[in-house]
Amino acid sequence: MTDQLSRRTFAKLAGAAALGASNIPLVAQAAEAATLPAPTARSFPAGFLWGTATASYQVEGAVAEDGRLPSIWDTFSHTPGKVAKNATGDGDVQLMKALGVKAYRFSIAWPRVFPNGGGAPNANGLDFYNRLVDELLANGIQPFATLYHWDLPQALQDRGGGWESRATAEAFGKYASYVAQHLTDRVKHIFTINEFNAFMELGYSIGVHAPGLKLPPARFYQARHNAVLGHGLAVQAIRASGKSGTKVGLAENLVVGVPVIENAEHIAAAEKATRDINSPYLTVIMEGKYTDAYVARMGADAPRVTADDLKIISSPLDFVGTNIYQPTFVRADAGKSGYAVVPNPPSYPHMISPWLFVGPEVLYWGPHHVAKLWNVKEIYITENGTSSSDVPAADGKVYDTDRIMYLRNYLSQLQRAVADGVPVKGYFLWSLMDNFEWADGYTNRFGLHYVDYTTQRRTPKLSAAFYREVIGRNAVV
Numbered sequence: 001m002t003d004q005l006s007r008r009t010f011a012k013l014a015g016a017a018a019l020g021a022s023n024i025p026l027v028a029q030a031a032e033a034a035t036l037p038a039p040t041a042r043s044f045p046a047g048f049l050w051g052t053a054t055a056s057y058q059v060e061g062a063v064a065e066d067g068r069l070p071s072i073w074d075t076f077s078h079t080p081g082k083v084a085k086n087a088t089g090d091g092d093v094q095l096m097k098a099l100g101v102k103a104y105r106f107s108i109a110w111p112r113v114f115p116n117g118g119g120a121p122n123a124n125g126l127d128f129y130n131r132l133v134d135e136l137l138a139n140g141i142q143p144f145a146t147l148y149h150w151d152l153p154q155a156l157q158d159r160g161g162g163w164e165s166r167a168t169a170e171a172f173g174k175y176a177s178y179v180a181q182h183l184t185d186r187v188k189h190i191f192t193i194n195e196f197n198a199f200m201e202l203g204y205s206i207g208v209h210a211p212g213l214k215l216p217p218a219r220f221y222q223a224r225h226n227a228v229l230g231h232g233l234a235v236q237a238i239r240a241s242g243k244s245g246t247k248v249g250l251a252e253n254l255v256v257g258v259p260v261i262e263n264a265e266h267i268a269a270a271e272k273a274t275r276d277i278n279s280p281y282l283t284v285i286m287e288g289k290y291t292d293a294y295v296a297r298m299g300a301d302a303p304r305v306t307a308d309d310l311k312i313i314s315s316p317l318d319f320v321g322t323n324i325y326q327p328t329f330v331r332a333d334a335g336k337s338g339y340a341v342v343p344n345p346p347s348y349p350h351m352i353s354p355w356l357f358v359g360p361e362v363l364y365w366g367p368h369h370v371a372k373l374w375n376v377k378e379i380y381i382t383e384n385g386t387s388s389s390d391v392p393a394a395d396g397k398v399y400d401t402d403r404i405m406y407l408r409n410y411l412s413q414l415q416r417a418v419a420d421g422v423p424v425k426g427y428f429l430w431s432l433m434d435n436f437e438w439a440d441g442y443t444n445r446f447g448l449h450y451v452d453y454t455t456q457r458r459t460p461k462l463s464a465a466f467y468r469e470v471i472g473r474n475a476v477v
């Protein structure tokens with residue numbers, strides 16, 4: 001990406017682009033309004049919070065401005081061969097523009113606020129977010145901030161091996177405390193960490209994400225433990241330093257067991273699978289104990305875990321955020337665990353990202369399991385969405401009917417969950433605009449807005465008009 005446009009010019013473009021969505025008429029404005037489904041059909045409760053989401057390294061650019069130092073993703077993406085077409089996240093600064101959304105989930109770059117991971121804070125770095133928060137509030141959009149969406153300060157990786165070190169968990173707590181002190185007068189919802197189940201597995205075990213490590217089991221289990229400990233320390237720090245009324249949670253891409261058939265035995269198996277497979281992360285956070293099965297699996301490689309650690313890790317949360325994309329099908333099984341994962345057959349359909357298997361029911365079962373397993377009273381879908389080939393048509397527009405198909409089906413299942421009484425309070429669509437898709441670089445687009453990476457121009461896709469209609473009618477359309 002190039003820095004050809006100033007932040008202000010870019011803001012204007014983004015604004016114009018959002019308004020441009022109206023060149024596809026809203027059905028509600030059309031003459032045949034009388035033929036619309038009844039207002040209650042597939043509708044959501046009043047006050048359901050519709051939002052969009054992004055993350056710092058994927059949209060911000062400005063990697064060397066105002067005292068920011070490198071993160072592990074700067075290092076990784078600048079290492080040839082690690083990211084598709086050797087793309088990096090350098091580029092223009094992301095600004096917010098609404099589609100009628102009432103909430104925006106963004107992440108704060110740790111290396112802007114503490115460029116060295118710890119030590120002295122960089123006030124200019126935090127100001128970047130002060131301005132964003134003020135601008136969101138001035139536009140009637142509630143800010144939901146994530147503290148860690150994978151851009152670990154490189155200095156922490158260099159010093160103690162990043163999450164391999166308990167010192168990183170402690171530094172994370174201090175960073176959380178500083179952010180809470182300065183932003184919670186205006187930011188009322190904070191997510192500690194985004195997707196343990198992605199950055200730990202891909203970054204520290206499989207090695208395809210930053211920092212690109214393939215740790216042996218004992219070191220890897222220790223790193224997992226430090227990450228959930230960091231989350232707990234951050235929760236405590238936010239409680240101690242944040243204004244009263246600040247709500248804290250996390251955003252986890254839990255593995256969601258989806259029953260192969262919706263009957264009692266398979267549903268029970270799917271629930272067991274969800275608790276068991278997520279043991280290293282969400283389960284220990286919610287239960288304050290590693291499951292016996294996980295402890296047995298780790299065997300002699302298990303980290304030393306103190307009762308005090310477990311207490312910190314399971315500090316009570318105000319809500320649970322779930323990033324939900326694809327199902328893991330589960331059936332009942334006679335073996336000890338009581339369940340078996342059913343691999344998708346080769347013919348199982350996926351979106352353009354090969355991992356993004358289509359299973360709308362996952363948006364029903366994900367929140368359902370979380371509410372039932374851990375008695376959670378406030379759930380957000382912190383990410384859901386899809387990639388698409390998104391090639392502009394001759395008229396310059398992007399008719400992403402596949403994204404609309406995906407969203408319509410997934411939202412129907414979310415509506416089913418809410419209608420059943422599952423306490424889902426809001427939904428953040430990933431993503432507001434096309435952005436840096438980690439190891440896939442700029443090859444897979446997830447946005448509601450098409451981004452021309454040469455000019456930075458944003459163009460609403462057909463799905464933006466679809467989402468605007470969903471929000472306007474508070475119903476699946």
Ligand code: GBH
Nearest residue numbers: 055194195198208253323355383430437446
């Ligand atoms: C989310 O991860 C991330 O939070 C977000 O930053 C990202 O842009 C968005 O999803 C869309 O991907 O190619 O076989 O190595 C979702 C969970 C985990 C899904 C990693 C893709 C890569 C599988 N992701 N996975 S593979």
